[in-house]
Amino acid sequence: MNQAPSDLAQWRASFILELRLRDVSGASIADALAEVESHCAETGEEAPAAFGDPVSYAATLVQELPEDARRPPPAVWLGGAVGGACVVSTGMLLTGISGLASDGPAVFSSGAVLTGIVIAGALAFTGPALAWLARPRLRVAVLAVVALLLALPVVGQLLLPGTAFTASASGVAVAGAVLLLATGAALIAVLRSDRDLLVDPRTGQDRSPAPRWLGPVAFGLLPVVLLVAAVAIAATPTR
Amino acid sequence: MDDARWPTDWLRGALEVCTLGVLADGPAHGYAVAQRLEAADLGQVKGGTLYPLLTRLETAGLLVSQWEAGSSGPGRKVFTLTDDGREELARRSELWLRFTEVTGSLLQSPSRSTPTWRSP
Numbered sequence: 001m002n003q004a005p006s007d008l009a010q011w012r013a014s015f016i017l018e019l020r021l022r023d024v025s026g027a028s029i030a031d032a033l034a035e036v037e038s039h040c041a042e043t044g045e046e047a048p049a050a051f052g053d054p055v056s057y058a059a060t061l062v063q064e065l066p067e068d069a070r071r072p073p074p075a076v077w078l079g080g081a082v083g084g085a086c087v088v089s090t091g092m093l094l095t096g097i098s099g100l101a102s103d104g105p106a107v108f109s110s111g112a113v114l115t116g117i118v119i120a121g122a123l124a125f126t127g128p129a130l131a132w133l134a135r136p137r138l139r140v141a142v143l144a145v146v147a148l149l150l151a152l153p154v155v156g157q158l159l160l161p162g163t164a165f166t167a168s169a170s171g172v173a174v175a176g177a178v179l180l181l182a183t184g185a186a187l188i189a190v191l192r193s194d195r196d197l198l199v200d201p202r203t204g205q206d207r208s209p210a211p212r213w214l215g216p217v218a219f220g221l222l223p224v225v226l227l228v229a230a231v232a233i234a235a236t237p238t239r
Numbered sequence: 240m241d242d243a244r245w246p247t248d249w250l251r252g253a254l255e256v257c258t259l260g261v262l263a264d265g266p267a268h269g270y271a272v273a274q275r276l277e278a279a280d281l282g283q284v285k286g287g288t289l290y291p292l293l294t295r296l297e298t299a300g301l302l303v304s305q306w307e308a309g310s311s312g313p314g315r316k317v318f319t320l321t322d323d324g325r326e327e328l329a330r331r332s333e334l335w336l337r338f339t340e341v342t343g344s345l346l347q348s349p350s351r352s353t354p355t356w357r358s359p
Contacts, residue, residue: 031316032290034306034314034316035269035286035290035316036286036290038268038269038270038314038315038316039269039270039286039289039290040286042268042270042315043270043273043286045286050285050286050287051285051286051287051290052285052287057287060287060291061290061291061294063291064291064292064294064295064298065294065298066297066298201306201314201316202306202308202314203314
């Protein structure tokens with residue numbers, strides 16, 4: 001094969017992603033991928049020349065697969081719900097710590113409440129749309145969506161700075177921490193029970209493009225960043 | 240069947256039965272099937288056509304497949320005709336041969352001028 005490794009890697013990534021999006025099991029994806037590589041190794045052809053566009057080939061192949069090659073549709077909403085719970089719990093923890101640091105109640109501004117609802121709702125209900133946007137050619141769109149979600153709290157805070165309601169700072173902080181821990185535990189449980197690896201039928205090795213730790217780290221990054229911000233706020237002397 | 244040797248829709252109809260016919264001679268991996276089809280003058284069958292077809296036949300229970308370790312390169316998936324596949328091959332072969340007889344007799348009708356074959 002004369003194909004550049006990056007081109008082959010991109011073809012392979014697009015093929016895997018398309019089959020994943022079509023709920024094909026990891027075993028069947030690995031089998032199809034091994035077929036492509038084995039054929040290319042035999043013929044000396046490049047994957048795009050022998051199999052065409054990876055998305056179209058995946059679409060053709062998936063029509064011929066048996067029913068047991070499909071996995072139960074992944075709970076895309078579950079990922080969104082975990083993300084939403086992550087945002088809400090971290091927001092609660094942040095607000096509670098801010099209140100404790102200023103010796104006052106936890107103050108929820110209208111903007112924070114509104115943007116919290118919008119972001120949690122967006123994450124919970126747009127899972128399939130985000131999965132669709134995850135196609136390699138649309139990565140810019142994913143970045144735009146993420147940037148929009150991150151910009152929303154700032155916009156909400158600026159537009160609606162008034163207090164929506166107040167609550168006990170310690171109660172809010174504890175509730176936020178408990179919800180955050182529960183969300184993390186639920187995430188780990190889901191990831192452990194959903195090990196649909198891409199095991200190469202020729203070598204027995206897992207060929208999943210993303211390492212297993214990526215999901216927890218990606219989900220865990222947001223609360224970690226916000227908690228650092230909360231600690232920084234708590235450490236700032238109040239007037 | 241990405242060669243212009245035969246019209247694509249003809250090949251689409253014939254490729255399944257011909258693939259079953261190739262595998263009736265013994266188990267073979269995908270590339271060997273493609274080579275046999277090409278050697279029989281059916282043109283080059285690309286991987287993007289061949290493997291979905293083999294998958295379809297396997298899903299229908301006409302073939303089974305197994306990965307075997309390669310002697311030098313990576314392992315190869317070897318396809319074997321099942322008993323159902325042999326029965327289906329016999330049924331389709333008979334139908335296909337009758338079909339070609341019918342179309343042949345129609346095209347070679349004495350009332351028509353002798354057909355001149357030209358490359359599609």
